Amino acid sequence: MVIKYGGNAMKSVALRRAVASEIAALRAEAPVVVVHGGGPVIERELAARGIESHFEAGLRVTSDAAMHVIELGLCQLNKQLAQDVGGAVGLMGRDSELLTGELLDPARWGRVGRVTRVNAGLLRTLVGAGVTPVLGCLALAPDGEVMNVNADTAAGAVAGALGEGVVFLTDVDGVYRAFPDPASRAPLLTRAEAEGGIVEGWIAGGMIPKVRAALDALAAGAPFATIASGMGAGVLAAAVRGEAGTRLVP
Numbered sequence: 742m743v744i745k746y747g748g749n750a751m752k753s754v755a756l757r758r759a760v761a762s763e764i765a766a767l768r769a770e771a772p773v774v775v776v777h778g779g780g781p782v783i784e785r786e787l788a789a790r791g792i793e794s795h796f797e798a799g800l801r802v803t804s805d806a807a808m809h810v811i812e813l814g815l816c817q818l819n820k821q822l823a824q825d826v827g828g829a830v831g832l833m834g835r836d837s838e839l840l841t842g843e844l845l846d847p848a849r850w851g852r853v854g855r856v857t858r859v860n861a862g863l864l865r866t867l868v869g870a871g872v873t874p875v876l877g878c879l880a881l882a883p884d885g886e887v888m889n890v891n892a893d894t895a896a897g898a899v900a901g902a903l904g905e906g907v908v909f910l911t912d913v914d915g916v917y918r919a920f921p922d923p924a925s926r927a928p929l930l931t932r933a934e935a936e937g938g939i940v941e942g943w944i945a946g947g948m949i950p951k952v953r954a955a956l957d958a959l960a961a962g963a964p965f966a967t968i969a970s971g972m973g974a975g976v977l978a979a980a981v982r983g984e985a986g987t988r989l990v991p
C-alpha cells in the first residue's frame with residue numbers, strides 16, 4: 742500500500758519518528774511505498790533565505806529560486822525519513838523517472854506540475870527486494886528539470902499506478918462534515934458527496950487536494966483511499982483496517 746506523509750504530522754522529531762515506526766510496523770502485513778511532502782520544512786527553508794511564497798488554488802507558486810530551495814529541503818528530509826523508517830531507500834520523484842509529468846501553467850504557478858507517468862516497475866522491483874521506497878514528491882518535467890508537485894497528488898498517482906490502496910496521513914481524523922468538529926467525521930464519503938462538499942465549501946483548503954487525489958487513485962484502480970490522522974498512536978493501522986479516518990468510495 743501507499744502511505745502519504747507530510748504536513749503537520751511531521752512537525753516535531755518525536756512525531757516524525759513515531760509515524761515512521763507505525764509505517765515500519767505495517768510492513769509485517771503488506772509492502773509499503775511512502776510518498777512524502779514536507780510543507781513545514783519548505784516553509785522554514787524558504788523563510789531562512791528570505792524567499793516569499795504564496796499559494797494559488799492550494800498550490801505553492803514556485804519560482805526557480807524557490808524550486809532550488811524546496812529541492813534542497815525535501816532531499817534532506819527524504820534521507821531522514823528513509824532512515825527513520827528503516828530498511829528503506831530514499832528517492833525523489835525525479836530519480837529514474839519515478840514520477841514524470843507536465844507543468845500546469847508556468848505563467849500562474851511557475852514550476853508546479855502534475856504527474857502523468859509513474860515508474861511502477863522500479864517501485865515493484867524495490868519492494869520485491871524487500872526495500873521500502875520513500876519517495877519525495879518532486880517530479881521530472883519535460884524540460885529535464887525538476888518540478889514541484891503537491892504531495893497528495895503525487896501519492897494518489899503512485900497508488901493509482903500500482904493499483905494499491907493509499908492512506909493520506911494528516912493532522913485531522915479525516916473529513917469532517919462540520920469542520921472543525923471531530924464528531925462530524927465522515928467514516929465513508931462517496932465521490933458525489935465529496936464533490937458536493939468542495940462546491941459547498943465544507944471541504945476546503947488542504948483537504949481539497951487530498952480528497953481529489955483519493956478520488957483519482959480510486960478511479961485509477963486503487964482498492965481503497967483513506968484520509969486519517971498521523972498524530973495518534975495506532976491510527977494508521979486502524980485506518981488500513983477501515984476503523985479510522987475517512988474512506989473515499991466511488
Ligand SMILES: Nc1ncnc2c1ncn2[C@@H]1O[C@H](COP(=O)(O)OP(=O)(O)O)[C@@H](O)[C@H]1O
Pocket residue numbers: 747748749750780910911912913915916917918919920943944945946947948
Ligand atoms: N471538511 C474538512 N475536514 C477536515 N479538515 C478540513 C476540512 N476542510 C478543510 N480542512 C483542513 O484541511 C487540513 C488538512 O490539509 P493540510 O493542512 O494541507 O494537510 P497536510 O499538511 O497534512 O497535507 C486540516 O488541518 C483542516 O484545516
Ligand SMILES: CC(=O)N[C@@H](CCC(=O)OP(=O)(O)O)C(=O)O
Pocket residue numbers: 746747748749777778779780781783799800801811853854878889890891892893
Ligand atoms: C505544488 C505544491 O504546493 N507543492 C507542495 C509540495 C510539498 C507538499 O505537498 O507537502 P505537504 O504534503 O507537507 O503539504 C509545496 O510546495 O508545499
